[in-house]
Amino acid sequence: MSMTNSYIFGKSEKKIGGRLLKIDQLISGYGSVQILNGANMKVEKQSIVALLGGNGTGKSTILRAASGLIRSWKGTIEFNGEQIQNLPAHEIVGKGLVQVTQGKDVFPAMSVTENLKLGGFILKSKQQLSDNLEKVYNYFPRLNERKDQLAATLSGGELQMLCIGRGLMSNPKMIMLDEPSAALAPQIVLDIFKNINRIRQDGLTVLVVEQNVRMALLLADYGYVIKDGVINVEGDSKKLMYDESVKESYLGGTKANV
Ligand SMILES: Nc1ncnc2c1ncn2[C@@H]1O[C@H](COP(=O)(O)OP(=O)(O)O)[C@@H](O)[C@H]1O
Ligand SMILES: [Mg+2]
Known part of the structure; x- marks a missing residue:
């Protein structure tokens, strides 16, 4: 766990280890419109991973494909060692992967x-x-x-x-949260993020989609940035906070919610 989030959200006693979710070359979309153009990401057990990116870049689409709400056209989604792409949504819940809408x-x-x-x-x-x-x-x-x-x-x-x-x-073994901070006051966001951290300390793995990049990187261990349906930047949260392309795109103070 990074210094930043242990300082703000409390110390984690448990060790992160082993892959729980792996998305490989995922292609998906709506009707005939392709949105995801080969997205790749991994989530380690008991980590908090942030998926960041501008509006309409495909963040929710990744979550919908992983939870079986839309079809994956190509590529694989592996959860807990099993391929789950295109399984019925309730079976994916049964395997321990849950999306919070x-x-x-x-x-x-x-x-x-x-x-x-x-x-x-x-x-x-x-x-x-x-x-x-x-x-x-x-x-x-x-x-x-x-x-x-x-x-x-x-x-x-x-x-x-x-x-x-x-x-x-x-x-669940893992929860996927789609913009839990949306439209909430900062104090309430902090309270909810503290709870997300506690949930992880109790053994769960968390994938969080956020537009609130600063808060998300404080909470998460690792982050991915999606652009045009492709994940093109990734790294430790602390590193991403100082990454020039991330700073320029999301932390410059010109975008909403930062
Ligand atoms: N049900 C839908 N039908 C058609 N297009 C959609 C649907 N949902 C989302 N889209 C389009 O897919 C793109 C990605 O959407 P989404 O994954 O929701 O973006 P975000 O990164 O903001 O979560 C957007 O261009 C959006 O307009
Ligand atoms: Mg969305």
């Missing part, structure tokens, strides 16, 4: 607890379901306070916590 999977007219229970749809026993609920409430005491409220009444930050909590309900 930005509020889209939350049912506004259902309570916080009911929404969380839906996230545990693959669990076999009631005991597991209640254990996992307890685990999520332990990460996010705020959700516990609001557990009987309808999701529609939650603030933006609480809704993001619910989305992450929902993703944790199925006992």
